[in-house]
Amino acid sequence: MKKNLIAGNWKMNKTPGESIEFVENLIEKLKDKDYDDRDILICPPFTSLFPLSKILQKDKKIKLGAQNVYCEDKGAFTGEISPEMLKEIGVEYVIVGHSERRNIFGETDELINKKLKKVIEYGMKPILCVGEKLEEREEGKTFEVVRNQLENCLKDVKEIENVVIAYEPVWAIGTGKNATPQQAEEVHVFIREWISNKYLQDVAKNLIILYGGSVKPENIDSLMKEKDIDGVLVGGASLNVDSFLRIIDYKGE
Ligand code: PEP
Numbered sequence: 001m002k003k004n005l006i007a008g009n010w011k012m013n014k015t016p017g018e019s020i021e022f023v024e025n026l027i028e029k030l031k032d033k034d035y036d037d038r039d040i041l042i043c044p045p046f047t048s049l050f051p052l053s054k055i056l057q058k059d060k061k062i063k064l065g066a067q068n069v070y071c072e073d074k075g076a077f078t079g080e081i082s083p084e085m086l087k088e089i090g091v092e093y094v095i096v097g098h099s100e101r102r103n104i105f106g107e108t109d110e111l112i113n114k115k116l117k118k119v120i121e122y123g124m125k126p127i128l129c130v131g132e133k134l135e136e137r138e139e140g141k142t143f144e145v146v147r148n149q150l151e152n153c154l155k156d157v158k159e160i161e162n163v164v165i166a167y168e169p170v171w172a173i174g175t176g177k178n179a180t181p182q183q184a185e186e187v188h189v190f191i192r193e194w195i196s197n198k199y200l201q202d203v204a205k206n207l208i209i210l211y212g213g214s215v216k217p218e219n220i221d222s223l224m225k226e227k228d229i230d231g232v233l234v235g236g237a238s239l240n241v242d243s244f245l246r247i248i249d250y251k252g253e
Pocket of ligand 1: 009011168172173174175176212213214215233234235236237
């Protein structure tokens with residue numbers, strides 16, 4: 001059965017000690033909850049992955065994700081982390097193509113495509129982020145931008161079953177301005193149709209498409225009521241246990 005996914009992207013926040021404290025607190029607060037329709041994912045900084053993997057091997061309620069990876073198996077790539085390193089410590093998901101990676105670190109669709117394929121090769125699930133900038137939305141180019149990103153980042157990708165797509169309009173990330181549920185839904189429908197045309201209808205139906213961009217306790221319920229929103233990728237509001245818990249505990253339909 002397809003499950004929704006509530007994912008926290010901590011970005012460059014929390015030391016290993018702070019991460020452990022957060023996760024232990026979250027586990028305690030989730031003690032009496034038993035969701036069978038949603039998965040919970042945390043993507044901490046690299047330095048927190050190992051200590052958290054030790055905790056999460058025992059408590060399976062929360063899955064572990066990385067925020068980035070390199071596209072080679074091993075070698076002289078100073079400062080990079082390989083897919084095997086992530087796989088060995090129990091990382092299940094890897095974010096690729098986040099707009100901060102694209103815009104601050106200059107990552108191209110071509111590099112993102114290579115990373116995504118490596119993540120699949122190592123049996124993990126890539127979360128591919130796509131989304132338009134404000135000026136692109138204002139020029140009516142949202143669908144064109146998203147289509148180009150999908151085409152380039154999924155080039156020669158055959159196994160789409162384990163790919164998660166996150167629609168993250170750049171103008172909504174960390175700005176407090178979220179897309180309305182209707183604005184998000186229409187892009188999600190577009191993405192699902194694109195996948196359906198390129199792959200199989202059944203695959204598109206089961207594809208998990210997340211919305212990301214200023215998701216908060218105040219807007220989670222209305223977002224999750226939309227038919228094609230299968231979860232969220234949350235930045236700022238995932239840094240506080242209580243606000244993340246309220247997002248995890250969304251009331252959808
Ligand atoms: C993100 O980092 O992917 C994100 C959506 O951030 P925020 O929720 O803070 O807008």
